[in-house]
Amino acid sequence: MDSHAIATHPEHAHAGHDHPPFLRHHFESVEQQREATSFGMWLFLLTEFMFFGGMFVAYLVYRTWYYPAFVAGSHQLSVLLGSINTVILICSSLTMSLAVYAAQKGRKAALVRWLSITLLLGLVFLGIKASEYREKWEQHHVPGLNFSVSDFVHVNPAYPGQPALPLDMAEKTQVYFSLYFAMTGMHALHMIIGICVLAGLIFRARAGAYTSGHTNTVENFGLYWHFIDIVWNFLFPLLYLISRHQ
Amino acid sequence: MSSTIVSLPDQTTATLPKHTYLNNEYGLKSWLLTRDHKRIGILYLITITFFFFIGGAMAGLVRLELLTPQTDLLAADTYNKVFTMHGIIMIFLFLVPSVPGTLGNFLVPIMVGAKDLAFPKINLLSWYLNTIGGIMVLAALISGGVDTGWTFTTPLSTHYVNTHVITAGLAIFVTGFSSIFTGINIIVTVHRMRAPGMTWFRLPLFIWSNYAASILMVLGTPVLAIALVLVVLERTIGIGVFDPTKGGDPLLFQHLFWFYSHPAVYIMILPGMGVISEVISTFSRKRVFGYTAVAFSSVAIAVFGFLVWEHHMFIMGVSSYSALIFSLLTMLVAVPSAIKIFNWAATLYKGSITFETPMLYAFGFMGLFTIGGLTGVFLGSLGMDVHLTETYFIVAHFHFVMVGGMLMAFLAGIHFWWPKITGRMYPENLSKLAALVTFIGFILTFFPQFILGYLGMPRRYAAYPPEFQVLNVLSTAGATVLGVGYLLPMLYLTWSLKYGKIAGPNPWQATGLEWQIQSPPVVENFLETPVVDYEAYDYEWLANKTRNEVHTVG
Ligand code: HEM
Ligand SMILES: [Cu+2]
Numbered sequence: 001m002d003s004h005a006i007a008t009h010p011e012h013a014h015a016g017h018d019h020p021p022f023l024r025h026h027f028e029s030v031e032q033q034r035e036a037t038s039f040g041m042w043l044f045l046l047t048e049f050m051f052f053g054g055m056f057v058a059y060l061v062y063r064t065w066y067y068p069a070f071v072a073g074s075h076q077l078s079v080l081l082g083s084i085n086t087v088i089l090i091c092s093s094l095t096m097s098l099a100v101y102a103a104q105k106g107r108k109a110a111l112v113r114w115l116s117i118t119l120l121l122g123l124v125f126l127g128i129k130a131s132e133y134r135e136k137w138e139q140h141h142v143p144g145l146n147f148s149v150s151d152f153v154h155v156n157p158a159y160p161g162q163p164a165l166p167l168d169m170a171e172k173t174q175v176y177f178s179l180y181f182a183m184t185g186m187h188a189l190h191m192i193i194g195i196c197v198l199a200g201l202i203f204r205a206r207a208g209a210y211t212s213g214h215t216n217t218v219e220n221f222g223l224y225w226h227f228i229d230i231v232w233n234f235l236f237p238l239l240y241l242i243s244r245h246q
Numbered sequence: 247m248s249s250t251i252v253s254l255p256d257q258t259t260a261t262l263p264k265h266t267y268l269n270n271e272y273g274l275k276s277w278l279l280t281r282d283h284k285r286i287g288i289l290y291l292i293t294i295t296f297f298f299f300i301g302g303a304m305a306g307l308v309r310l311e312l313l314t315p316q317t318d319l320l321a322a323d324t325y326n327k328v329f330t331m332h333g334i335i336m337i338f339l340f341l342v343p344s345v346p347g348t349l350g351n352f353l354v355p356i357m358v359g360a361k362d363l364a365f366p367k368i369n370l371l372s373w374y375l376n377t378i379g380g381i382m383v384l385a386a387l388i389s390g391g392v393d394t395g396w397t398f399t400t401p402l403s404t405h406y407v408n409t410h411v412i413t414a415g416l417a418i419f420v421t422g423f424s425s426i427f428t429g430i431n432i433i434v435t436v437h438r439m440r441a442p443g444m445t446w447f448r449l450p451l452f453i454w455s456n457y458a459a460s461i462l463m464v465l466g467t468p469v470l471a472i473a474l475v476l477v478v479l480e481r482t483i484g485i486g487v488f489d490p491t492k493g494g495d496p497l498l499f500q501h502l503f504w505f506y507s508h509p510a511v512y513i514m515i516l517p518g519m520g521v522i523s524e525v526i527s528t529f530s531r532k533r534v535f536g537y538t539a540v541a542f543s544s545v546a547i548a549v550f551g552f553l554v555w556e557h558h559m560f561i562m563g564v565s566s567y568s569a570l571i572f573s574l575l576t577m578l579v580a581v582p583s584a585i586k587i588f589n590w591a592a593t594l595y596k597g598s599i600t601f602e603t604p605m606l607y608a609f610g611f612m613g614l615f616t617i618g619g620l621t622g623v624f625l626g627s628l629g630m631d632v633h634l635t636e637t638y639f640i641v642a643h644f645h646f647v648m649v650g651g652m653l654m655a656f657l658a659g660i661h662f663w664w665p666k667i668t669g670r671m672y673p674e675n676l677s678k679l680a681a682l683v684t685f686i687g688f689i690l691t692f693f694p695q696f697i698l699g700y701l702g703m704p705r706r707y708a709a710y711p712p713e714f715q716v717l718n719v720l721s722t723a724g725a726t727v728l729g730v731g732y733l734l735p736m737l738y739l740t741w742s743l744k745y746g747k748i749a750g751p752n753p754w755q756a757t758g759l760e761w762q763i764q765s766p767p768v769v770e771n772f773l774e775t776p777v778v779d780y781e782a783y784d785y786e787w788l789a790n791k792t793r794n795e796v797h798t799v800g
Contacts, residue, residue, distance in 0.1 A: 026363075043429075048468070058498055175494055
């Protein structure tokens with residue numbers, strides 16, 4: 001019996017190889033590892049896309065059904081705060097790209113700096129979002145918890161041109177705010193997760209983890225961060241801007 | 247070809263190989279923290295078996311209650327909870343993870359010639375998520391149950407029931423992530439980790455079908471996840487996306503739910519079809535007829551599977567135009583399934599067929615799945631569906647497909663690869679008996695349900711008119727036989743772990759890469775990266791080797 005020929009202990013299998021410490025055992029080459037992890041990340045983002053897709057479908061359907069309610073609802077959001085947040089998020093996408101670039105060039109200090117700025121911008125975004133949520137709470141616009149239709153059955157002094165809604169349509173603004181909270185809430189949750197990961201990255205970057213040739217992690221996180229940015233870039237016009245002219 | 251020739255171990259005096267993935271490390275920790283895809287496959291095998299038996303016990307209760315026309319064993323609301331839990335456990339905790347989690351985990355890397363799946367840690371995480379989801383389902387069960395049916399239909403689930411919908415919904419959300427991660431892992435492995443020479447069209451069909459199922463997992467599961475998140479938000483804080491009193495639309499939930507759950511039936515069945523392709527080709531010693539057609543039919547099923555969800559909603563107030571279109575599309579999805587059946591039949595034709603246990607299960611699969619699929623076409627036709635929907639006809643239809651099809655395939659696969667996984671054979675005669683008992687029990691359980699449904703017995707009721715009793719008694723009797731059919735493999739497979747004959751690397755004389763390494767394999771599967779220069783299922787090439795030689799890689 002000679003099946004030992006194929007049964008040598010695995011540890012010995014690698015004895016001859018000589019590979020960088022960040023190359024995982026089961027990959028043949030750094031290149032293969034890089035391709036596999038980034039492909040995996042893209043697939044994950046595809047699932048995220050489908051996840052938000054369900055809500056976008058709901059938004060489109062209800063928007064066509066309850067168009068006046070959606071118009072009235074979007075008038076209640078602050079375009080100013082929304083725009084500031086959009087700019088902040090786009091900037092953070094830029095600083096994230098710079099972080100990836102710094103990692104690729106092996107510049108540790110720059111990497112830590114850009115990651116930290118990204119994190120900071122993320123926090124500012126969430127802060128503004130929180131203040132918007134608080135305002136909605138005070139105005140009794142949170143479905144299920146304290147929603148009241150009174151803002152919509154009377155002419156809103158802030159938007160004198162906008163007609164008051166009949167009661168049955170005014171009630172449909174709840175659907176608008178349900179979607180507003182579900183979509184921006186999910187987006188904020190993704191931001192929170194992203195910020196936690198960022199904190200971890202900064203910690204490890206300071207130990208020099210991503211500037212010695214192994215940049216996959218930073219690159220893949222960069223993809224995730226850009227994805228969050230892109231989702232917001234759809235949410236902002238759909239929830240804040242569309243129908244604004246009415 | 248970078249290969250060496252080693253002689254097969256002499257079956258009579260053979261011992262298990264010295265170093266295997268099983269004895270590489272010892273202790274509970276080495277299992278619970280393992281990153282070896284083979285060990286994770288075994289972890290899955292243990293958990294899904296556990297849940298299968300809990301789900302099975304629930305099924306037993308349902309059948310016992312239906313023995314008599316009155317509600318004498320379970321009160322109506324308990325009955326609702328029992329069939330709901332049966333459905334949730336069987337679908338999300340057994341069928342969905344069954345083949346991808348166990349056999350897929352164990353075999354995908356080996357079959358493509360890789361050392362592991364692309365993301366071993368995420369693979370372990372998948373198992374944990376699956377287990378945590380399972381524990382949450384059990385928690386919902388113990389703390390009072392859920393009675394919405396496994397479909398969580400709104401507004402029933404959001405407004406009218408007082409049961410643990412939130413726990414159960416979140417549980418499915420968590421297991422959903424498990425499924426997404428498994429899917430990503432399999433897709434990336436197939437794309438990026440194939441050994442040199444392992445081209446796409448040299449891949450075993452098991453890989454193709456798991457690959458197609460993974461696409462469905464990756465694209466479909468998030469939609470189910472968001473639907474359930476919205477249900478949970480509606481129950482907890484009362485947002486109004488599905489709530490008609492606020493202007494929401496319960497039909498939207500149905501769309502989102504079935505957008506996942508119709509493809510989900512293919513998440514369940516496709517990997518099983520992969521198993522059947524391997525088994526049929528091995529035991530008729532022929533290349534699968536129309537290999538490319540079978541491979542592409544998996545992908546076609548995945549694509550068409552996304553286009554037919556509305557056939558679950560024909561009577562729910564969708565417009566008759568869309569119902570018509572979805573009815574036609576539903577017919578379309580039957581075509582790639584039929585291609586597979588025809589090609590398997592053509593493979594058998596003039597093959598040198600032997601009737602080992604996995605082959606018996608494969609025959610069971612072909613017969614039962616064909617019946618299930620054909621009745622699916624009935625249901626897809628609008629007029630028939632309106633008569634048969636929500637009757638026992640539906641129950642019979644999907645049990646023929648999922649139990650008769652998928653479970654048969656799973657058992658075929660477990661028997662087929664048992665020697666590879668454990669290094670030992672199962673007892674041959676007992677296992678053939680079990681296959682026979684399972685088949686008879688199955689027919690007896692579910693065939694009467696077609697008639698019951700045709701006669702108009704509705705599903706999901708604890709009581710029924712007395713004229714249906716004879717058929718129900720038959721069905722319950724069948725379920726008992728079926729139960730024995732499932733217990734037997736449990737017992738003898740466990741027995742074989744210690745007493746089974748030593749299998750050797752290639753007991754079936756099959757061609758896949760997995761049969762060219764020792765059984766059980768070493769930790770990283772191959773000592774050297776294999777180089778593949780022959781087509782899948784090349785039995786002529788194998789036959790040209792002398793009896794006592796096997797082509798070994800590494
Ligand atoms: C051959 C192709 C198939 C066709 C044409 C088909 C068609 C249908 C149709 C039209 C329904 C809806 C019946 C109704 O609710 O009125 C249905 C229900 C169902 N089918 Fe299929 N089916 C097919 C394959 C499968 C497969 C492969 C599975 C599982 C692996 C499956 C599992 C189910 C389940 C679970 C239900 C019940 C859903 C529920 O109401 O809870 N089907 N099928
Ligand atoms: Cu379906």
